[in-house]
Structure formats: C-alpha cells, structure tokens
Amino acid sequence: MFNKRYYYLIKIQYLGYRFHGWQKQPDVKTLHLMIDRTLKYILGDVRFKTLGAGRTDAMVSANEAALELFIYNDPITDFDEFLLLFNHNLPQDIRALSIEEVDKDFNIIQDSKIKEYHYVFSHGQKNHPFCAPILTTILEPLNIDLMKEGAKLFQGFHNFKTYCYKATNKGEYKRTIEYCEIIDNNIYKANFFPQESYVFIIRGKGFMRNQIRLMMGCLIKLGRGEITLDYIKETLKEDSNEKMDYIAPASGLILHQLKFE
Numbered sequence: 001m002f003n004k005r006y007y008y009l010i011k012i013q014y015l016g017y018r019f020h021g022w023q024k025q026p027d028v029k030t031l032h033l034m035i036d037r038t039l040k041y042i043l044g045d046v047r048f049k050t051l052g053a054g055r056t057d058a059m060v061s062a063n064e065a066a067l068e069l070f071i072y073n074d075p076i077t078d079f080d081e082f083l084l085l086f087n088h089n090l091p092q093d094i095r096a097l098s099i100e101e102v103d104k105d106f107n108i109i110q111d112s113k114i115k116e117y118h119y120v121f122s123h124g125q126k127n128h129p130f131c132a133p134i135l136t137t138i139l140e141p142l143n144i145d146l147m148k149e150g151a152k153l154f155q156g157f158h159n160f161k162t163y164c165y166k167a168t169n170k171g172e173y174k175r176t177i178e179y180c181e182i183i184d185n186n187i188y189k190a191n192f193f194p195q196e197s198y199v200f201i202i203r204g205k206g207f208m209r210n211q212i213r214l215m216m217g218c219l220i221k222l223g224r225g226e227i228t229l230d231y232i233k234e235t236l237k238e239d240s241n242e243k244m245d246y247i248a249p250a251s252g253l254i255l256h257q258l259k260f261e
Helices: 031-043 079-089 144-153 211-224 229-235
Strands: 005-014 048-052 061-072 094-102 113-123 136-138 156-159 174-184 198-204 253-260
Touching: 031 048, 031 061, 031 079, 031 094, 061 094, 079 094, 113 211, 144 174, 144 211, 144 229, 198 211, 211 229, 211 253
Parallel strands: 061 253, 113 136
Antiparallel strands: 005 061, 005 094, 048 061, 113 198, 113 253, 156 174, 174 198
16 A cells, blocks of 8 residues: 655653653663554554754753654644644643754755753752753852853864763764854743853754763863863864763753755
C-alpha cells in the first residue's frame, strides 16, 4: 500500500528541570518520550514519526526549540485545532508554539540553522529555591567584569577542542561563534530572583557536546581567579590540547532561539 507522507515543523518550549534531556532512554522521563506519547494519544491510529532539531542535556530548558513531525496518509487540516488539542494534553512544562507544513526536502537536522543559548547565573549568595530550574547559583564571589572580557574572547573562528566533552584526535573542532557576551540580566525576571543576575549569551550554527557548559565553566574559573584571560586565549589556539576540567551545571542553560536559514 502506498503511504503518502506529510511534513510539519513544530516549534516548542519547555522547562527541562524534571526531564532527562531530549532523547528517549529506557526507564527515564524525556522530552521526546512525552511528546510522542501525547501525539499518539491525540492522533489515534494515524501513523507518525518525530525528529528533534538536536539533543539537549538533562535539566536544560528551551524558550524555542523545534521538531519535525512526519504523518502518513492523514494530513493535519486545521493547525489551530491541532495546537489547541496538543497543548491541552501536553504536560504543563511543555508548550507547542506553532506548526507549519514544510516540503520533503526540509531536513531539521542538516538544514542550516542559528542557535542562540542563554546561561543564567548569579553569584555570592544562596538564592530562593524557586530559582533552581533556570538560574545557576555560584556561591563564591565572582569577578563579573573579568568574565565579561573573557566571554568576548570566544567570539569568532577558533579551535574549540578544549570545550568538547571527551574530545578525540579525530573530531572537527574548528567553528565560528557569531556572538558571545555576558550581560546584566534584563531578560528573565521574577520577584524571587536575586537583585543582580547575569546572562551568558552565545550564538552560532552548531555546538559540540557540552560545549557551552564547558565554556561557562571556564568563565566561572576565570571569575574565581583560578585562570587568566591569557589561558583562555591559549585554549583557543589551533594546537591546543588543553582539557577544561569544570562543566557548569545544566539547569542554568536555555535554548533561547532557533532560526532556520
């Protein structure tokens, strides 16, 4: 029997704090599992498959992420109705933002896209427990001005082997970061947030495993006075084999925006 396939791009957002990342795994709750389970419920006997734009680690959140939905034989005829039903049945920490039909040549993994990540953090004091899902607390005082200088060093085309988890000598680690900066937090607000907090913003076409958390870990070490700006410059050189030994906690990391070019 011939199966006609229909293709849809769905944008979603989620709080990742209680999930073990995107990818389905045995015996743990993941985002892909919950999304597929919800789709199975609302689509009934309609055959479908989903594919995420990329994996996220356990506890990482997203303001805007994406997945591709493949449906066989029975197309979605009313997008508004579909979104309403999808959101009604999704867990309250996952929300569908939009759906659009794409053609068969669209590839959610291989098509060029720009990802912007935010890492939200504060320092010097214990915060309200409600902050924990999206804001990392560094209890020691940090030199924020020095960290702001350090963040700018990552911008541009560099060798990021130091900032790839379990890097080997066979990988390709040279890539471009289009924007990289630490700013005072004026994006994420709540009455239980500390008076001062900060956002590490990084934008590029693709990132390696744990790259952003390792870069943030490097900046935390810089802020503590454990390394220098010259050390960061050395790690980005073509012949660097330095390994970053501190990875920042996952819960402060947010996929802020995903744009397909």
